[in-house]
Amino acid sequence: MIRHTLRQMARQGQPLARLLSTQSTDSTTTHFGSKTVPTSEKADLVGEVFSSVAGNYDVMNDVMSAGVHRLWKDYLVTGVMRVDETVAHLSQNPPPQTDPPTPAFRHLDVAGGTGDISFRSLDAINKSLGLSSHSPPNPSVPCPATVTVCDINPDMLRVGESRATSLYGSQNVEKMSDRTPSSPLSSSKPLSFWEGDAQSLPFPSSTFDIYTICFGLRNVTDPSAAIKDAYRLLKPGGRLLIMEFSHPKNPAVATAYDAYSFNVIPEMGERIAGDRDSYQYLVESIRKFYKQEELVEVMEEMGFVEVEYEELNLGVVAIHSGWKI
Ligand SMILES: C[S@@+](CC[C@H](N)C(=O)[O-])C[C@H]1O[C@@H](n2cnc3c(N)ncnc32)[C@H](O)[C@@H]1O
Structure with a gap:
């Protein structure tokens, strides 16, 4: 019934994204967890919130999910994105070269935080190209595949940059x-870090082959604006994955x-990170996010098009494609 009414309103010219929006009906206010702001x-x-949790973010993820977030992220990259297969295919069937030369494959990980998804992606790319994680790039040739991490929060990104430097070398x-x-x-380094708001990212249209956003979309003020920008940024044939x-x-x-x-x-947030409020927000924001x-x-x-989703752990997490x- 609700869905029927929404569809009728959408037909009357109101965008469904707005009607289904995680924002409240008055567009001057929105949800911040269970508060209206x-x-x-x-x-x-x-x-x-994220500046406050940045230093403890990775350890808290492990504690809160008993390490299961690692399995979800592994599955996203190797089971759903299948980046290794795509890159292996492209290295055998390279697309026509552009002038100036550009990477054959570009992955953008938005709300990429401390780098969990991008590192998995780069590991899969390196494996399929037979490179070690510390292989030096050849500055005279563009990387065959690149991963771009983008987040609105420089504190989260700085943690990610420091992890990346130890994993892959500066x-x-x-x-x-x-x-x-x-x-x-x-085009010359396989991994790059960028600050930007998912609602309007600082990259040219039709640039990326894959756009991922993992545990980030619910934090964006207007998630539908981020999805619209994802469409702009992807090349025709490109794929959006939302976990x-x-x-x-x-x-x-x-x-x-x-x-x-x-x-x-919230209790774990208090005891381990000394920050109950941030973890209270993270829990509340999940309940306000789209079904x-x-x-x-x-x-x-x-x-x-061909939009579908897969539930993990009985719907605790969903991957939309x-x-x-
Ligand atoms: C829960 S963390 C997820 C980090 C990482 N993707 C992961 O799965 O571990 C959410 C991230 O979303 C980022 N974020 C929130 N609003 C954003 C926005 N408008 N644009 C880009 N990133 C945003 C936060 O800064 C934070 O790093």
Whole structure:
């Protein structure tokens, strides 16, 4: 019934993304966890949360999920993205070269934080190209494949840059401080870090083959704007993958999940990171995010086709996939 009414309103000219929006009906206010705040303030509030958790972010992820977030991320990169197969295919069937030469494959990881998805992607790329993680790039030839990490929060990115430098060596990592705001996307280093807002990213249209956003979309003030920008940034044939905490459909699972989230996670945040409020927000923001089918509709409204989703751990997490044609 609700869906029917929404569809009718959409037919009357109101975009479905707005009707399904995680923002409240009054567009001057929005949700920040379970609080209602002025829309213009949400990005700063989210920024404070992630600046506060940045130093403990990786250890807290392991503790809160008992390490399972690693399996979800492995599955996203090697089971769904299958970046190794794509890169292996491209290295055997290289696309016509452009002038100046550009990488055959570009992965953009938005809300990439401390780098978990991008490192998995680069490892898969290196493996399929037979490179070791510390192989020096050849400065006279563009990398065959690159991974660009982008996030609105420089504190999260700095943790990511430092992890990346130890994993891959500074010769393979372009940091934010290595360039001016007008520098183009790197073609000579396989991994680069960029600051930017998912709602309007600082890259040219039709640039990327894959756009991922993992546990990030629910934090964006207007998630539909981020999905629209993802469509702009992808090349025709490119794929958007959204991994996000979701809504278990089984009532027993939903109840158990709620009990764990609301009782245990803020308490862990307090004890381990000395920060209950940030973890309270992270839990509340999950409940305010689109339901699985709603996100499908917003992706379709923004132009994506063959949109589908897969639930992990009984709907605790969902991976949505869509293609740009
Ligand atoms: C829960 S973390 C996820 C980090 C990483 N993707 C992972 O899975 O470990 C959410 C990230 O979203 C980022 N974020 C929030 N709003 C954003 C926006 N508007 N644009 C880009 N990144 C944003 C935060 O700074 C934070 O790093």
